[in-house]
Amino acid sequence: xxxxxxxxxxxxxxxxxxxxxxxxxxxxxxxxxxxxxxxxxxxxxxxxxxxxxxxxxxxxxxxxxxxxxxxxxxxxxxxxxxxxxxxxxxxxxxxxxxxxxxxxxxxxxxxxxxxxxxxxxxxxxxxxxxxxxxxxxxxxxxxxxxxxxxxxxxxxxxxxxxxxxxxxxxxxxxxxxxxxxxxxxxxxxxxxxxxxxxxxxxxxxxxxxxxxxxxxxxxxxxxxxxxxxxxxxxxxxxxxxxxxxxxxxxxxxxxxxxxxxxxxxxxxxxxxxxxxxxxxxxxxxxxxxxxxxxxxxxxxxxxxxxxxxxxxxxxxxxxxxxxxxxxxxxxxxxxxxxxxxxxxxxxxxxxxxxxxxxxxxxxxxxxxxxxxxxxxxxxxxxxxxxxxxxxxxxxxxxxxxxxxxxxxxxxxxxxxxxxxxxxxxxxxxxxxxxxxxxxxxxxxxxxxxxxxxxxxxxxxxxxxxxxxxxxxxxxxxxxxxxxxxxxxxxxxxxxxxxxxxxxxxxxxxxxxxxxxxxx
Numbered sequence: 001x002x003x004x005x006x007x008x009x010x011x012x013x014x015x016x017x018x019x020x021x022x023x024x025x026x027x028x029x030x031x032x033x034x035x036x037x038x039x040x041x042x043x044x045x046x047x048x049x050x051x052x053x054x055x056x057x058x059x060x061x062x063x064x065x066x067x068x069x070x071x072x073x074x075x076x077x078x079x080x081x082x083x084x085x086x087x088x089x090x091x092x093x094x095x096x097x098x099x100x101x102x103x104x105x106x107x108x109x110x111x112x113x114x115x116x117x118x119x120x121x122x123x124x125x126x127x128x129x130x131x132x133x134x135x136x137x138x139x140x141x142x143x144x145x146x147x148x149x150x151x152x153x154x155x156x157x158x159x160x161x162x163x164x165x166x167x168x169x170x171x172x173x174x175x176x177x178x179x180x181x182x183x184x185x186x187x188x189x190x191x192x193x194x195x196x197x198x199x200x201x202x203x204x205x206x207x208x209x210x211x212x213x214x215x216x217x218x219x220x221x222x223x224x225x226x227x228x229x230x231x232x233x234x235x236x237x238x239x240x241x242x243x244x245x246x247x248x249x250x251x252x253x254x255x256x257x258x259x260x261x262x263x264x265x266x267x268x269x270x271x272x273x274x275x276x277x278x279x280x281x282x283x284x285x286x287x288x289x290x291x292x293x294x295x296x297x298x299x300x301x302x303x304x305x306x307x308x309x310x311x312x313x314x315x316x317x318x319x320x321x322x323x324x325x326x327x328x329x330x331x332x333x334x335x336x337x338x339x340x341x342x343x344x345x346x347x348x349x350x351x352x353x354x355x356x357x358x359x360x361x362x363x364x365x366x367x368x369x370x371x372x373x374x375x376x377x378x379x380x381x382x383x384x385x386x387x388x389x390x391x392x393x394x395x396x397x398x399x400x401x402x403x404x405x406x407x408x409x410x411x412x413x414x415x416x417x418x419x420x421x422x423x424x425x426x427x428x429x430x431x432x433x434x435x436x437x438x439x440x441x442x443x444x445x446x447x448x449x450x451x452x453x454x455x456x457x458x459x460x461x462x463x464x465x466x467x468x469x470x471x472x473x474x475x476x477x478x479x480x481x482x483x484x485x486x487x488x489x490x491x492x493x494x495x496x497x498x499x500x501x502x503x504x505x506x507x508x509x510x511x512x513x514x515x516x517x518x519x
Contacts, residue, residue, distance in 0.1 A: 006062070008119045010519075011052040016041045018061040019054060026063075026106030029143065029193050036104075040088050044068070044103075047090035050131075050369065050519075051100070053123040055107075055116045062111040065120040066090075066104045067127065071097035072137065081139065081189050095225075098213060100128045102138035121177035128205050130335050130519065131369050132213050132310055136203040138179065143193035144168035154184045154197040171199060179203045207310055211260040215479065216370060225482040227370045227397070230256035230264040231431035231449035234316075235473035238276040238437060242294065245273060246301055252475065257309045259477050262370055266316035267433045268378045268403040269328065271298060272442045285356045292321040299331070299339060306333035312368060312518075316401040316431070317344065317377050325358045330375045330401055332366055334518050340366060344377035345386065363389060363511065368518045371396045371482050378402040381428070382412060385507060387420040391497065393513040396482055400430040405444040414450065421452040422463055423496050425489045427480045428452045434471045446471065451478040456492045458484045 011019065016038050023035055045052050048068050055063035068090045072079065085103050086092035102124060107116045128136050144167065145157050152160075158181055160166040171181075179201035186197055215228050232252040239245065249266070256264035274294060275287050282290070295318060302315040313333040320329040320341075328344040328351065343360020344351075351357040363386065366373050374395040380386055381400045390398065400417055404410040413430060421428040432447030450467035453459040458481075466478040489497055 019064045022061045025108050044090040047093045063107040063116040068093040069097045070101045098134040100133050100136045138201045140174045140199045141170040141194045228261045230261040231476045233449040233468045234267050234270045236435040236445045253305045263312045265314040265399045265431045268317045268401040270316050302333045303337045307337035310335040314399045342375040346379045364514045365393045366516050373397045382416045391424040397427045402432045418452040422455050425454045449476045
């Protein structure tokens with residue numbers, strides 16, 4: 001970053017007037033009547049808030065970029081700007097498309113030369129990679145061409161700019177950002193400085209995984225929103241070093257990636273496998289405290305794996321030391337490498353008394369690019385109030401990392417997880433540990449990873465989409481159809497979310513559910 005004071009972020013609705021001012025300053029050579037007003041930018045933001053980014057310096061908007069997702073057949077069709085952008089309203093935004101269309105970008109003239117355009121382009125690249133889109137496309141101005149018109153064609157001018165023989169402020173910025181010119185087009189936009197010529201620009205996504213995109217999206221005429229999830233059934237066994245945990249984690253992540261999954265979930269407290277590397281005779285509370293020393297390595301491992309494989313990873317849970325207290329914390333790692341957390345809220349007597357764990361306080365729902373998810377750690381799923389509140393806050397899938405030592409404990413988690421799926425019309429994915437650690441503090445593990453659904457037409461028999469073989473190291477991989485879920489909530493044989501009786505009873509949260517946007 002050339003200027004560390006320049007910050008980039010997504011828009012908020014209250015930013016729109018400042019973005020309008022920035023556009024008008026950025027494009028003083030254009031007819032000001034053709035530029036956008038507040039209403040159009042509000043419509044663009046509403047259509048696709050994740051695609052609108054800005055740069056600010058000392059709280060002043062000094063640059064902005066807008067984008068939407070589309071499906072283009074550019075080899076056989078010449079689109080107009082109005083067609084692609086829905087007359088600049090972004091009503092044409094198509095989540096099932098494969099192309100991020102860069103509609104507009106501008107940098108205030110007083111702040112050019114500070115690398116701001118590069119920061120905005122990088123934000124767009126992050127959006128493209130995070131959503132696993134095939135490419136970015138833009139139509140770029142060539143305002144310098146008016147000085148050479150008649151002396152050379154627009155195609156010849158562009159070729160010379162690409163070769164470095166001529167300079168064009170707009171085209172050079174696009175080339176520097178990583179775009180390549182596919183062709184030169186006339187009358188795509190009205191721009192007297194460019195004599196109505198523009199370039200069709202493309203930037204392929206080197207990390208694009210077409211199989212994963214095909215699972216998640218479909219043509220506009222028959223929209224389907226699916227996600228593929230992988231639940232890890234992790235074998236606890238004696239190890240000699242942290243590196244053995246890294247090897248096991250990479251195995252499960254590679255497996256999820258091989259099967260084109262969007263999410264992979266690990267079990268609760270699987271890092272307790274490190275107990276086998278601790279000195280003999282260490283009491284349980286001391287062992288848990290020592291386990292917190294591995295937090296940084298745990299975070300680095302999963303963050304790198306999520307970023308390298310373009311996966312959302314629920315890294316099970318791990319004990320974290322905060323302000324002198326230990327919390328059992330589930331971690332969500334995004335494909336961008338960002339980290340989000342959900343503390344375990346309900347603690348068993350053993351966690352309180354033997355482990356020295358403290359209960360968390362915040363209830364969260366995570367708004368990802370594939371839908372809204374919640375994370376409940378083991379015992380949390382046995383409390384129906386939490387799942388109902390998260391469902392009412394928009395949760396569509398609940399991931400449950402668990403750790404149970406014997407069959408009865410496992411069945412408590414399994415049966416209540418299935419009940420939460422049935423009574424809330426959500427998907428519930430559970431992932432646990434198996435195996436044992438002889439002569440250590442984490443002796444027995446009994447578990448079976450599974451994916452539960454509502455019990456209605458449109459879902460599998462017995463309300464179970466998949467389950468792993470019992471008590472061996474393996475995974476279960478399942479496709480979840482979010483559209484079917486939403487449809488059945490409305491028209492199912494029963495409608496538990498609609499048919500509640502608030503005249504007889506009420507469910508009130510003491511603290512708000514925190515909606516966390518995942519980037």
